[in-house]
Every structure is written in C-alpha cells, then in structure tokens.
Amino acid sequence: MNTPSRIxxxxxxxxxxxxxxxxxxxxxxVPWYPVDDLLWEANWTEVPVGQQxxxxxxxxxxxxxxxxGAYHGWRDVPLVRADLVIALDYPRGLSFRRLLRRTLRRLVTGEEICNGNRETLGSVLSAESVLVWHVTGYGRERRRMRAWHGDPTGPPVLLLDSPQALExxxxxxPSR
Known part of the structure; x- marks a missing residue:
C-alpha cells in the first residue's frame, strides 16, 4: 500500500x-490542518469564503x-490534489449520537474549540446549531461521498460504512 501524503x-x-x-x-x-481553525475566528466570526x-x-x-473537511466555496481545491479521500459514511443514528455526546460534553466542560470559541446552550438551540446542520445535511453529504466514490476521474475514495471498517x-x- 502506498502511504498517502495528501488526505x-x-x-x-x-x-x-x-x-x-x-x-x-x-x-x-503528515501535518494536519484543522478546517474549523481556518474557517472561524474568535466570537464565531466566519472567515469570508474567499479568504477560506x-x-x-x-x-x-x-x-x-x-x-x-471540505466546504462550499473551496471543496474543489483539496479534491484536485488529494491522494486519498477517506469518506466516513456512517449511519445517521451513529453520527448523530456521537455529535450529541460531544456537544453535551463541550457544554458541560466549556471546552474551547477553534480559535477559543465555545459551544453554548444558545448556539446549540439555535437554527445554526451543529445538531441542525447534521439533520439537514446528512443526506446531501452522504450522496456527495457516494458520488465521489463512484467517480473514476476523481481521487481514490475510501468509503467506510462503520467504525469497524475504519479500524x-x-x-x-503502515506507520512512520
């Protein structure tokens, strides 16, 4: 197996x-660049898409x-250069439970995320909540991953349907 270097x-x-x-x-x-740190400034100020x-x-x-991750406005950029796309195509219930557990933990602990931001009860209950994003975007993201997987002109896509498949x-x- 060739070890990918752009993932x-x-x-x-x-x-x-x-x-x-x-x-x-x-x-x-291989260096990891957390996408949320590139997209959000302090006080949940979104970086303009052109700058992203x-x-x-x-x-x-x-x-x-x-x-x-890869979001609107620039999703094409990593797809052109990636050696490998790892698509976590897990069942809705599994990913939602994980997200809910993470969100609740962050609310309780006040954990800082991306550039000092924190999830708050207000943000979790808002229309822009990460929980709402999951519910409204799940089907679209799943279709996108499956389309990439079926596209012979794009980068190789490892479509994984469970944490066990990932393991x-x-x-x-191989490791370094």
Missing part, C-alpha cells in the same frame, strides 16, 4: 473527521497535508 477526511458532523485526521497525522507524520479558499489553496499546494483499514496502514 481529505470527509463525513457528516459527528462522524469523527477530526479524531481520524489527528490519528493519521500522528501515525503518518486562499487559506486552503496555500495548504493544498504543499506536498503533505491532512484536512478534516480494519487503520490496522493495515
């Missing part, structure tokens, strides 16, 4: 993208990188 980890909110990206970075010695795209383009010009793949992956 896009993709999936719905709560599927474990960041956890996997961090694991791969440690195991392969510039940041992602700069990363994707490098020879080695891991990204834990089996990781067990075969």
């Amino acid at each position: 896009l980890v993709y999936g719905v909110h709560g599927s474990g993208k960041s956890t996997l990206a961090q694991c791969l970075a440690e195991r392969l010695g 795209r510039s940041r992602i383009e700069a990363i994707c010009r490098r020879d080695r990188w891991i990204l834990d 089996r793949w990781l067990a075969r992956l």
